[in-house]
Amino acid sequence: MDVVPPCYGRIVGRVRTRSLFECSECGQQMAQWAGRCPGCGAWGTIAERPERPPSSRGGGSGAVEPLAGVSGGHGPGRRVRTGLAGVDRVLGGGLVPASVTLLAGEPGIGKSTLLLHVVARLATAGLTCLYASGEESRDQVAARAARLGAEVGDVSFLPGRELPDVLDAARARRPFLVAVDSIQTVRDPGSSSPAGGPSQVRGCTDALIGLAKSEGITVLLTGHVTKEGDVAGPRTLEHAVDTVLSFEGDPRSGLRVLAGGKNRFGQEGEMAWFEMGPSGLVEAEPAGYLVPGGDASGSATALPLAGRRAFAVEVQALAVPTDGPPRRHVAGLDPRRFSMLAAVVERSGGIPLMRSELFGAASAGVRLDDPGCDLAIAAALASAARGRPPPANVGFVGEVSLTGRVRPVPGMAQRAAAARTAGVGTIVSAPCEETVEGVAIRAVADIGEALRWAGRRHTQHEDGDGPRPG
Numbered sequence: 001m002d003v004v005p006p007c008y009g010r011i012v013g014r015v016r017t018r019s020l021f022e023c024s025e026c027g028q029q030m031a032q033w034a035g036r037c038p039g040c041g042a043w044g045t046i047a048e049r050p051e052r053p054p055s056s057r058g059g060g061s062g063a064v065e066p067l068a069g070v071s072g073g074h075g076p077g078r079r080v081r082t083g084l085a086g087v088d089r090v091l092g093g094g095l096v097p098a099s100v101t102l103l104a105g106e107p108g109i110g111k112s113t114l115l116l117h118v119v120a121r122l123a124t125a126g127l128t129c130l131y132a133s134g135e136e137s138r139d140q141v142a143a144r145a146a147r148l149g150a151e152v153g154d155v156s157f158l159p160g161r162e163l164p165d166v167l168d169a170a171r172a173r174r175p176f177l178v179a180v181d182s183i184q185t186v187r188d189p190g191s192s193s194p195a196g197g198p199s200q201v202r203g204c205t206d207a208l209i210g211l212a213k214s215e216g217i218t219v220l221l222t223g224h225v226t227k228e229g230d231v232a233g234p235r236t237l238e239h240a241v242d243t244v245l246s247f248e249g250d251p252r253s254g255l256r257v258l259a260g261g262k263n264r265f266g267q268e269g270e271m272a273w274f275e276m277g278p279s280g281l282v283e284a285e286p287a288g289y290l291v292p293g294g295d296a297s298g299s300a301t302a303l304p305l306a307g308r309r310a311f312a313v314e315v316q317a318l319a320v321p322t323d324g325p326p327r328r329h330v331a332g333l334d335p336r337r338f339s340m341l342a343a344v345v346e347r348s349g350g351i352p353l354m355r356s357e358l359f360g361a362a363s364a365g366v367r368l369d370d371p372g373c374d375l376a377i378a379a380a381l382a383s384a385a386r387g388r389p390p391p392a393n394v395g396f397v398g399e400v401s402l403t404g405r406v407r408p409v410p411g412m413a414q415r416a417a418a419a420r421t422a423g424v425g426t427i428v429s430a431p432c433e434e435t436v437e438g439v440a441i442r443a444v445a446d447i448g449e450a451l452r453w454a455g456r457r458h459t460q461h462e463d464g465d466g467p468r469p470g
Contacts, residue, residue: 022049027198027236047192080176080218083121086274086283087114090245090258090307092266095177099265100205100212100219102183102237105247110256111222112181113148113280114247116141118220119179120150128175132160134185148280161195163188163204170217180208182222183237198236205237238262250365255289256281257366260307270307286311289364291422298384301395301424302376303415304368310414312395312422314363315373317380319356326355332362334369338377341400345378348404349451351385358384372409374400375428375450382451390454395419397429404447406430416441428453 022029023046028039036043079094088094095101105111112135119129131152133141138157145152158169163186170178180186186204187195194200205221212219223237238244244261254277260270275284290313291301298317303310315333330338338360346353360377362368376396383390390396397415398406408430416436419427424439428450431443444450 020049021046022199024193024199025197027193027202080122080127081125082118083125084117084283086258086272087118090260090270090272091243092260092263092270095218095220096242096265097176097218098212098216099242100209100221100240101243101245102221102223102241103245103247104223104225106251107224108251109247109249110274110276110281111247112136113144113276114258114274115179115181115220115222116145116148116150116152117281119155119177120145120148120152122177123154124151126154127177128154128156128173129177129179130156130158130170130173130175131179131181132158132166132169132186133181134159134161135181147278150280161185161187163207167207167211170211171215174215175217177218177220178208178211179220180222182224183208184224201236202240205240209240248365248367253365255284255364259367267307269305270309271311286313286364286366290314290366291363295389295392297387297389298380300376300379300383300390301419301422302362302368302373303395303397303418303424303427304370304373305409305411305414306370308414310411310418312418312424313366313368315368315376315380316361316363317377317384318359319353319381319384320359321355322357327357329358330360332365332367333360333377337374340402341374341378342381344400344402344404344447345381345385345451348447349378349382350448351382351451353381353385356385370409371399372397372411372415374398375406375447378447379428379451379454382454386455388455391426393423393425394454395422395424395427396450397427398444398450400447406444406446406450408432 020029021033023037023039023042025042025045026037026040028037034046037045079096081088081094103111103115119131123129131141141157156173158166160166160180166180166186183201183205184196187200188203191200191203208219211217242264246259246261247256248259249256254275256274256276258272258274260268262268273284273286274281290311300315302313302315304313328335328339342353342358345351358381375398378400379390379396397409399409400406412432412434413436416427416434416439420436420438426440426442428442428444432441442453444453
């Protein structure tokens with residue numbers, strides 16, 4: 001008997017249409033059906049989806065227009081301030097009309113609270129806002145606004161679970177801002193994928209982006225992150241929106257950090273600190289949280305650069321000898337870079353670490369991804385292994401290579417200014433020409449020289465010689 005292979009396509013008139021198969025969990029597409037998705041590993045989630053045949057003639061509604069001579073009424077030159085200084089700084093000066101901003105963070109971190117603060121401030125300034133929530137009812141949002149003392153009298157509320165309802169209400173009311181909390185709760189009835197899945201999230205976000213660009217409406221979305229730190233899967237939304245803001249912090253602590261990631265209209269990497277209290281979020285000064293007083297072994301002062309500003313933060317390390325397989329665990333640091341720096345400290349600094357369990361953290365829940373913090377992490381690891389604190393009032397700045405060389409990093413003027421504000425009198429770094437009055441630069445060529453200098457300086461301080469200018 002002849003076996004007829006399955007036909008993954010059909011003839012409609014004279015046009016052949018192909019059928020694609022798509023996973024309802026991760027959205028991965030493939031040319032043929034499979035029982036298990038090769039992308040996410042889920043079983044029974046792949047379904048056939050017909051692909052629309054290509055059109056033989058143009059039928060789009062887009063008109064070709066010259067780019068020159070545009071006034072920029074909706075461009076990055078015109079910004080609208082939210083009334084929250086920290087949020088405006090991270091955004092680059094305020095919200096850009098007709099832009100799409102994603103506020104991402106773990107569940108329960110305070111995204112809805114921050115969103116409500118922004119909406120209330122804009123409404124108080126006379127701008128119309130539409131608040132679409134699929135997570136809370138109208139009464140729940142009103143009760144939270146009353147608890148926070150937020151004026152929401154001019155804010156319109158919409159149950160935001162159905163995408164057509166959100167789009168129709170926005171086109172009918174034409175507000176300045178549409179706030180969607182959260183994008184994982186919005187669903188398109190025309191899609192067979194479950195709400196919150198990558199396919200639904202991508203499709204709903206694409207529709208809201210179209211709304212923003214065609215109607216000139218600013219859109220602000222909240223999105224939950226996965227345990228890997230991505231929104232509904234790897235890079236599902238980050239590439240599509242204009243701005244990505246990350247809201248981070250320890251839920252058990254009141255300190256929150258708003259960090260700017262992708263920003264098509266401003267500086268990336270800006271940060272703002274907030275403290276969660278009974279009346280909501282209040283912008284906080286990070287100096288008191290990041291560098292506590294006192295010296296202890298296993299700690300060092302880093303001077304990371306966040307956008308145009310720098311700040312002083314304590315990096316902590318702990319080394320515990322073990323007879324079994326050593327563990328590596330970090331909080332607020334890149335685990336792979338932490339392990340690499342531990343290997344460089346042992347190889348180039350001569351300090352044994354590989355047979356010890358190593359733990360690292362940045363104080364106050366700050367996430368450090370600046371390569372300029374490498375030398376501070378290495379100094380903290382060396383201090384933990386030696387059991388001696390580093391020299392007092394000393395900061396460490398520099399990128400460490402695999403060969404142990406300390407490389408210069410940009411923004412030394414800002415870092416030195418932050419060091420002076422924090423009471424740091426000496427910076428150990430690669431040679432640089434930028435200086436700030438009141439801060440000495442101790443130039444080092446490699447990590448071995450930096451750690452030897454720190455060890456000698458600590459011994460001199462213990463002997464009563466005290467620190468001398470570097």
